Amino acid sequence: MSPAGRRPGKTDTRSAILDAARECFADSGYDGTTIRAIAAKASVDPALVHHFFGAKAELFVAAVDFPFSPRAVLPALLEGTPGDAGERILRLFLGLWDEQATRRRLLAVIRSAVRYEAAAVMLRTFLDRELIGTFVRTLDSPDADLRATLVGSQLIGLAIARYVVKLPPLAAASTEQLVVAYAPTLQRYLSGDVGIV
Amino acid sequence: MSPAGRRPGKTDTRSAILDAARECFADSGYDGTTIRAIAAKASVDPALVHHFFGAKAELFVAAVDFPFSPRAVLPALLEGTPGDAGERILRLFLGLWDEQATRRRLLAVIRSAVRYEAAAVMLRTFLDRELIGTFVRTLDSPDADLRATLVGSQLIGLAIARYVVKLPPLAAASTEQLVVAYAPTLQRYLSGDVGIV
Secondary structure (H helix, E strand, O other): OOOOOOOOOHHHHHHHHHHHHHHHHHHHOOOOOOHHHHHHHHOOOHHHHHHHHOOHHHHHHHHOOOOOOHHHHHHHHHOOOHHHHHHHHHHHHHHHHHOHHHHHHHHHHHHHHHHOHHHHHHHHHHHHHHHHHHHHHHHOOOOHHHHHHHHHHHHHHHHHHHHHOOOHHHHHOOHHHHHHHHHHHHHHHHHOOOOOO | OOOOOOOOOHHHHHHHHHHHHHHHHHHHOOOOOOHHHHHHHOOOOHHHHHHHHOOHHHHHHHHOOOOOOHHHHHHHHHOOOHHHHHHHHHHHHHHHHHOHHHHHHHHHHHHHHHHOHHHHHHHHHHHHHHHHHHHHHHHOOOOHHHHHHHHHHHHHHHHHHHHHOOOHHHHHOOHHHHHHHHHHHHHHHHHOOOOOO
């Protein structure tokens, strides 16, 4: 409830919703949280939550200060030919890390996932539902989940080696050098022979 | 100094050396620390440090509870033909992670490196000097440093995806499935066209 004698303004409502969302996501994970539950905890109407934040994914992005919106990223991921998908994903990924503010938030996400199992699970579920799942369906392959995971494993390792541990040859490499080294790896994971059943 | 009236035993001396080593490595990094400096801090003769621990690398392994000794691992890495090196590295790496006790210590090393920049730098220097450097020289290639780093980036990412975040398709995969998926990547990083200078 708001302090006596003061009507809650737009800012109060917004931050009450964000507080409630953080609590719900932490308690119930990404899948287990609904807009309705967040609205109930914030004592507001669910329609108001939708009005401020849109879908659950967008509310999650705002509540945990996630570095980018999957919805903003997906179109770039899905356009173009399948034969270029490896390079496209890599350039998109490096582009996110190139922005200082985004990089700081990406680092915070990695640190938190490596440190807390619950944060890792929440991150995995969120990315599965909102980004990887949609992308994987476009691969139209029975082993799409494994392929997406292989791609993810190389991208995580690249980020840690280049931006966290700062191994000199990778930290100094240009985007174009990284594309030559890594794009064929990602492309093979997406569409090459990775020996699956 | 030992408490009055009690002669320091073997255990006291050993743990005094380990305490001194931890302090020196933390203050001066791996490269900046000498056996002589550790001996001085522990008020013992450098010969005694050598007697208990051997080389600086072994003392580092004991002091920071590093998960494996580079000296124990190098021979397996270096034997065999260059065309199989990717698979050999991968099997060695997975073998380390398969042991529960080693896995716990590897996880601790990763968490600490991701969390503290100084720990990441120390880890990088130690691995460079004692493991990667020796291996890289066997590649006999002007771009060996970059190649070793590309390999490292995939191994770190695989470990985080499989053992930390536990992405289901990777967490459930057998060693043989991982070899089919990852060995060609590592082999290409070691000896294929990665577009360098």
